[in-house]
Amino acid sequence: MRKKALIIGGGLGGLSAALTLSTEYDVQIIEKNAQLGGKMRAINLDGFHFDFGPNTLTMPHYFWDVIAPFGEPEKRLPFKKIALPTHHQLDDFELVFTTDQQAMIEQLAKIDHKSAQNYPAFIREITSLYKRSEKPFLQKTFFSFADYCDPSLPASIIQMHPFTTLSAFLEKYFPHPFVRQLFERFATYIGSSPFEAPATFALIAYFELVEGTYSLEGGASKIAAVFEELLIAQHVVIHTDELVTSLNHLNNKITGCTTTKGHYEADLVICNADYDVFQQLLGRKTTKKQRSTSAYVELIGLKSPVPLHHHNVLFSADYKKEFQALHTGHYAENPTVYSCYPYASDSSNPPALFVLINAPSNAPLAVEKLTLQVDTALLKWGISKQHIVTRQVLPPSFIAEEFLTAGGAIYGQASNSLKNSFFRPRNRDSQFNNLYYVGGSVHPGGGSPIVVKSGYEMAKRILKNNEATLTN
Ligand SMILES: Cc1cc2nc3c(=O)[nH]c(=O)nc-3n(C[C@H](O)[C@H](O)[C@H](O)COP(=O)(O)OP(=O)(O)OC[C@H]3O[C@@H](n4cnc5c(N)ncnc54)[C@H](O)[C@@H]3O)c2cc1C
Incomplete structure (x- = not known):
């Protein structure tokens, strides 16, 4: 039987992770709003089309990489x-x-x-x-403290002009x-x-x-629309207009979540919501960082x-x-x-x-x-x-x-210091080892190509390690 993955939040990071996991997991996405895409949102105003969120589109291959396993990436997303x-x-x-x-x-x-x-x-x-x-940095996901102990990391950071x-x-x-x-x-x-x-x-x-x-053509929000089409083709179950209100856990495992409409069980959960706001759902204090x-x-x-x-x-x-x-x-x-x-x-x-x-x-x-x-x-x-x-x-x-972002901040904590740039919230929870984080408020940070890449890299690592079976 396939394992169950729950994705909380249908922003680009969550969609990218969902699509990549869908080849081996039964995936469900729970999104508070009526549509997927998160901050990438098509808005119709009196017959005029607008794309809220990402307007400057760069690094097409980061988007193509995610959809390539499902065929014709450049035709589905014909960036010009x-x-x-x-x-x-x-x-x-x-x-x-x-x-x-x-x-x-x-x-x-x-x-x-x-x-x-x-x-x-x-x-x-x-x-x-x-x-x-x-x-x-960009390709790497940080799951645990051990990931920071990679001996090549300090040298890599020093080369990136952090000071x-x-x-x-x-x-x-x-x-x-x-x-x-x-x-x-x-x-x-x-x-x-x-x-x-x-x-x-x-x-x-x-x-x-x-x-x-x-x-x-048609606007930036086409990216979210194409991701959604592929998710449906992959039989990912999409719940919109549904807010996750709490997480259920047993010892150091998340067992599922409760929403405004019901309960869901899961072997692993990926949170694509704003990190600080989500910590409150876990009964934790939010950080005072800028x-x-x-x-x-x-x-x-x-x-x-x-x-x-x-x-x-x-x-x-x-x-x-x-x-x-x-x-x-x-x-x-x-x-x-x-x-x-x-x-x-x-x-x-x-x-x-x-x-x-x-x-x-x-x-x-x-x-x-x-x-x-x-x-x-x-x-x-x-x-x-x-x-x-x-x-x-x-x-x-x-x-x-x-x-649901803290104070309307687009990218979580500001990257205004070395610590907040290189040591953002990591991609796996320190207490619950089957709870993961993706999106602009965690490592490596925001911007549409980066969150899409990080969702993809995280899901690949989960697939490679069969992370859902980890017990420590
Ligand atoms: C005005 C603006 C302009 C921007 N311009 C650019 C640009 O030009 N180029 C660029 O690359 N990027 C741009 N960005 C940044 C880019 O939009 C984001 O970095 C990226 O889209 C964020 O994706 P994400 O994966 O973090 O998810 P988000 O888009 O943050 O989505 C998270 C989703 O989680 C849902 N959610 C939260 N809590 C819950 C819950 N409890 N239960 C269920 N669902 C929940 C939310 O409703 C949301 O849909 C811009 C952003 C904004 C706001």
Whole structure:
């Protein structure tokens, strides 16, 4: 008889683990919301399509790896590389990312010769950073203390610049503040500050500047839809609109869970919910660690197409001040504003903008002020009120309540220190040895390709070790 695996939470990490386990386990997914995908969520607003959550898509092969055992990965998820994905602007400075090194150098040369000169060395460094971190860090799951005792781990960590901040690391290559800001922004992909997060996270720059940024016809949420199709084909039982309220256990084993609709038995449980919130279900205290940022989002339907790039960034003049405000739980006075305009790559849906401002988690919200800041950004992008057909605000409380995250933090604890970056909550519970954790709030961290990869790697390790039979 096949063993039973329960997945709590249908976010990308949980779906990836469920699909991989489904070849050998009877898998059930229990999701609080009406749909799977977690923060990756398609939203229809007055006929306009929006993708909440992941808008910047990178590392297609991480997604393909998970669905490859079920055939035709590239056909099911036909990622298309965007030639000029992201336009950045600060006053008179502007630059559009591209994986074409020469084109980047030419743009940088118009801003600062030294930065242009150093760009090839920077690309070499982030490439080797990514390569050095893939095996010991991104591919590795941490189940127990023994996993940290791998003698090669300290050497691997040291090579990943853990003691330098991202900003200080970038200063070596890019003396010009605007050029640094372009790459400092990658710290926000993990909800952290470039002035605190280790330089290790320069590896995120590798994803976009070396491998590239992609679009998917129909939108990013197609990824969750394809995963769901395959889960159904694999006979995974999906329970939606159902909240897990407690876990049942006997000695050091989880035996199942209780939900708002019933009870389930399991040989192993994978938790894809926010780690801190879930600890409360186990009767444990939550940590006092600094949380990652949240997001203030506006969804805006447009009357007609506008000449924007797929991704657009309007930087604040004082980036340090912006992160100091976030660190102390405040909104920045003049924040950086990001917009995603998928119509630039795929006109199958009407033109619409997803606008995002980094928000502190758990902070009071001044919607009128933020809406005005978005209005100012829209005008800079050539969009006046007359262009807008529909508009909706999704504040950090939406993230907190909809996906049950502590304070609306997107990535659990912030990666603003060496400890919180390299020693995030591990992937197996220290008390219950058949309880596992996957997703943005645990090792190795957030971002859609990373959580999908970690769900896949964890499930492969469970299959390889036949973990459900472990007794110690
Ligand atoms: C505004 C925003 C923008 C983002 N932009 C990008 C981007 O451009 N690129 C990128 O790669 N990533 C981006 N991300 C990050 C990315 O969305 C996440 O890292 C990733 O989707 C998280 O996946 P996860 O596996 O951690 O699960 P989650 O998406 O966190 O899903 C967890 C699921 O568990 C469910 N759940 C929780 N508790 C329970 C319970 N007790 N019972 C049942 N179900 C429960 C929740 O309802 C939820 O559906 C963004 C996120 C946000 C919010």
